[in-house]
Amino acid sequence: MIFATLFKQLVRRPATNPFPVKYMPRSVTGLLGKVAAGKASIHPPIPAPVDLRGKIAYDAEKCIGCQLCVRVCPAKVIEFLPEEKKIRMYVARCTFCAQCVDACPVDALATTPDFLLADTDRFSENLIVQAAPGAAAAAAPEEE
Amino acid sequence: MTVSVGNAVWQGLIILLGGGLLGLVYKGFDRKLAAQMQGRIGPPLRQPFFDVVKLMVKENIVPDHAVGWLFNLMPVISLAAVATILFYLPLGGYAPLLGGYGDLVLILYLLAVPALAMMVGGFAASSPYASVGAQREMVMLMSYEFPLAIALVGLAWRLSTILPAGSSVFSLGVLAANPLWGLVGPLGIVGLALLMLALLVVTPAELSKIPFDIPEAETEIAGGILAEYSGRNLALFYLSDAVKTVVMGALVVALFIPYGLSGLAGLTGAAGAALDVVFFLVKLFVVVFVSVIVVRVGFARLKVNQVARLFWLPVTAFSFLGLLLLAVDRVI
Amino acid sequence: MHNERINIDLEANKSAVAYSIPIGPTHPALKEPIRFSFELDGERIVGVDIKPGFAHRGIEYMGMRRNLIQTLYLSERICGICSISHPLAFTMAVEHAAGIEVPPRAQAIRTIIGELERIHSHILWAGVGAHELGFDTLLHLTWNVREKVMDLLESLTGNRVDYAIPIISGVRRDIPEEKVHLAAEALDYYKRLLQDLIDAFLHDKSVEMRTKNVGVLTYDEAIALCAIGPTARASGVKKDVRQDWPYYGFADMEVRAITPEDFGREPVGDVYDNIIVRVLEVAQSIEIIERCLETMPSGELMSIPKIPALLAALKKAEGEGIGRHEAPRGEVFHYIRLEADVEEPVAWKVRAPTYGNLMAWVPKFLGDEIADIPIIAASIDPCMCCMDRMHFVSRDGDQSTRLKEELVRLSREKTRRICG
Structure with a gap:
């Protein structure tokens, strides 16, 4: 018994782990506004x-464009950009196996503990990892 | 007592509204405390109110093969029956509103009506799950009615041997006004305790709560009787379940713990009445907590044959034993 | 002999069949889609028909279009709960085919993660079982204690599920000294908890009432139907890949199959026996992990540490290999065929444990009641989408059922086509 x-x-x-609010x-949106204004707190x-x-995380300075990460990625997250010889990652597809990190010969890729990635737009700036941060809009999804 | 018709209508409305609200509040406590015992946070206390409002605005779907008028009528009958019982129960220090027009036997019959209504509704839905659920409800009804009847009749009979001839011992008002605990000998007290135990075991079965929720058994028959109900009809069944919780609790309180605090505290008038009502709510809560909430989280669901065996053998035996002890007590 | 029992029951009750109820493809008792049609006599089940095939995802086909490292992570996604078992069997098969050795330390780490997964899977099953019995409190309490092993797995591997820890030729992450104490602490927690689990599941009156002599699979039926894993062991069949076909460190540890006899109960093969086996296996896994942690060999983690070298070696490899691993639900089997100068596997065949246990459902269901359906369905710990192996899509729309003979012929044709 x-x-x-x-x-x-x-x-x-x-x-139960506490949700942001009980x-x-x-x-x-009202609550988020209050939190931003410092009037309310969330867990x-x-x-x-x-x-x-x-x-x-991607360090484009170090990247040599060897495409090894493209070859091992099981979910085909990584797109190779031939002109710049750099890569672009679509995080919305990522399965977080980090095999690309293991494969990278120059340590240009690294894992971060960042896991709060929910978004309504799979091509939002937060979900595309690439060289220059401002270039996301210019390189909007041409395929898909 | 003489009450004008207008007054009675007002009091009736208050009792109905209060009973409904109270049922939903206790349902909220039920969910919150059950969640707490399971290590969860649980929904807010007002969640049952949200549920009812939400169900009321949802579409009311009647299955194609259902017998429409029966299917739609049953939730109304169920709620009407349990709501009627409220008028026969002493609430707090107040005597039952319709005390002069019906007694314990009527309550016994009215208590069976929601179960019957759900059964008919289940058959009318013509879904295999609902049919299985309705069959199970039938078996349940046959199982727990017997110990319930023994307990109620036993109490009334013992009281009739004590009070002067001609008193209406089957009236709940009279039963509540003369608590038996002080009127019988030690053997009788043991008998009363057994009857109370039987009634507490019958309560979750009457309310279709785990371990006796077999007519609805979510994982087995997907809600059973309620599988095809939606929208307003489901809300009515939900409400009638809430009110029935209050009714069963209040019945146990009226039969076994009808004491008030106002006499003890020396309060009279409005203050005394308020104290009695609050004390009544606390007693009601204790009964619901012990016989519904704790039981519901502490057991697995039984099978229908196990439920029938449980009520026919041990529970019936207990209530018979209680009755026997009361009789022996009288002879001594 | 099982057939006789089935036939007798069906024949004797044909006239009594009053109605049938469908369970599934979606039903509160089922966590994944499968369809049962039950023929009922009152509350008693006199006939059952099982129709799987609602969750086929074509993973084998996808795997044959990816290189072996990519396919490894695909194999991990066959099952979310056995998310180390499939990669382990897969890497074993590839290593077997390509002749790659696994360093001893990597073997120990694979064993540890595999056994941690068994702990979490069995506790998860216990919670699901309790829910099927209508005992939600036990569900919440057991899933609460499961969090400890999930947290441990997360800190050891980096992921809560789909651990992505094994790789062909070794493992990807070490268990460093500073994390050993985390594991030891979690194991101590479960050792203390074990008695509570036994009390809550095996000594609880209402659980006993619902599980004893329910869903019986006799010893002979388990043998005849080739049941595997805890389902077979609950019937007294001493069958365990770790015992019969030891791999990694299991040969030294003398792991033996757990049957209800270890709890002092003559095996009946009912749901209660299933609970016994799974609870005791949690204890067994704790022991195995402790021994692995104590005797952890030092050394490298991968025999081919560089990914380009590994890819090249795998491209050169030729041959076929098999991998067998005792997953929490039973034996998981992977077959792989490699050809030189082809990066993708030429053939990849997966047999998930549920496939072996599927037919055990039939004798388990017959003669029991509607109320027992959920717990019996759960008792083999089914995983439908791991098991679904094919799906017919026809333009004409008329061929939805294929009989055994035709299936055997089609399979043979396919095997000949693949193997040349």
């Missing part, structure tokens, strides 16, 4: 372990 556990649990804190707010995300395989 598990009644002892049940009654103990009655006075314990719930095991209950659905009346207006999500921070649960800290991730340091070596979590999150979003891939």
Whole structure:
């Protein structure tokens, strides 16, 4: 019988990791506005372990354009840009295996613990990793 | 007592509204406390109100092969029946509104009506899941009615041997006004405790809660009786379930713990009445907590034959034993 | 002999069949799509028809169009719960075909992650089982304690599921000294918890009432239907890849198959026995991991550490290989065929554990009640989308069912086509 556990649990804190807010707010955008203005607070995300395989960081300076990452990527996330001899990654497709990081011979790629990547637009600036940050708009999806 | 018709209507409306609200509040507590015991955060207390409002505005779908008028009528009958019981229950320090027009036997019948309504609704839906659920509800009804009847009749009979001849011992008002605990000997107290236990076991079955939620069994028959119900009809069943929780709780309170605090605290008038109502709500909560919430989180769902065996053998035996002890107590 | 039992039951009750209910493809009791049609006599099941094939994803086909490193991560996505078992069997098959050795330290790390996965999978199963019984409290409590091993896996491998840790010729991440204590702490936690698990599942009256003598698969039926994994072991069949075909460090550890006898119960093959086997296997996995951590060999992690060299070696490789691993649900089997100068595998065949256990459902269901359907369905710990191997799409739309003979003929033709 598990009644002892049940009654103990009655006075314990719930095991659920807290959501940003406990209950659905009346207006999500209103709440976000308040948070931005410093009038309300939300629970921070649960800290991730340091070596979590999150979003891939790309150092274009180091990249030599060897295309090894393109060859090993299982999800075909990485596009090779022949003119600049650099790569562009579409994070929305990424499976976070980080095989490209292992494959890179010059350590131009690295994992970050950044995992809060939800977005409504799969081509948003946050979800495209490439050389110059401002160039995302110019290189909008030509295929797809 | 003499109450004018206008007054009675007003009081009736208040009782109906209060019963409905109270049922939903207790449902909120039920979900919150169950979640807490399971290590979850759970929904806000007002979630049942949201649910009812949401269901009310949703489309009401009647299956193609269903018997439409039966299907739509049953939720109304179910809610009407349980709401009617509210008028026969002593609430707090107040005597039952319709105390003079019906008694315990009527309550017994009214309690069976929602189950019957769900059963008919289930058959009318003509879905295999609903049919299985309705069959199970039928078995359930036959199982728990017997111990329930023994417990109620046993109490009334014992009271009739104590009160002067001619008193209406089947009236809940009279039963509540003369708590038996103080009127019987030690054997009788043991008997009463057994009857109370039987009633507490019957309560979750009457309310179709785990471990007796087999007519609805979500993982087995996908909601069973309620599988085809949606929108307004589902909201009515939801409400009738909420009210039924209050009714069963209030019945246990009226039969076994009808004590008030106002006499003890020496309060009279409005303050005393308020204290009694609050105390009544607390007693109701304790009964619901013990016999519904804790039981619902502490057990697995039983099978229909196991439920039938449980009620026919141990629970019936317990209530018979209680009745026997009450009888022996009288002889001694 | 199982056929007799089935036939007898069906014949005797043909006249009594009152109605049939469908369960699935979507139903609250099912976590993945599959369709059962039950013939019922009151609440009793007298006939069952199983129709899989709703979740075929064509993964084998996709794998044959990618190079072996890409296919490795694809194999990981066959199953979200066995997300180390399939890559392990896959790498084993490729290493077998290409003749690549795995360094001892890498073997130990693979073993540890594999056994951690068994702990999490069995605890997850226990929670699902409790939910099917209508015991949601137990579901929430067991899934709560499962978080510990998930966190451990996340910190050891970098991912919560789909760990991406094995690679052909070794493993990708070491378990450094500073993380060993994390693992030891988690194992201690589960050792303390074990008695609670046994109390909550094996000594709980209402769980006993619902699981004893429910969904019985006798010893003979388990043998005849080739049941595997915990499903077979619950029937008393001492069958475990780690025991019968030891790989990595299992040969030294003398792992033996756990049956209900270890709990002091004569094997019946019911759901209760399934719970016993799975709970005891959690204890067994803890032991194995502890031994691995104690005797962890030092050395390199990959025998071919450079990715271009690995790709080149795999391109040169020729031959066929098999990989077998005891996944939490039973044996997972991968077959692979490589040809020189072709980067992609020429043939890749996967047999997920559920495939072997699918037919065990039939004798388990027969004679039980509607109320037992969810727990019996869950008792083999099914994973439909791992198991679904084919899907007929016809322009004419008339051929949705193929019988055994035709399937065998088609399979043979395909094998000849692939193997030349």
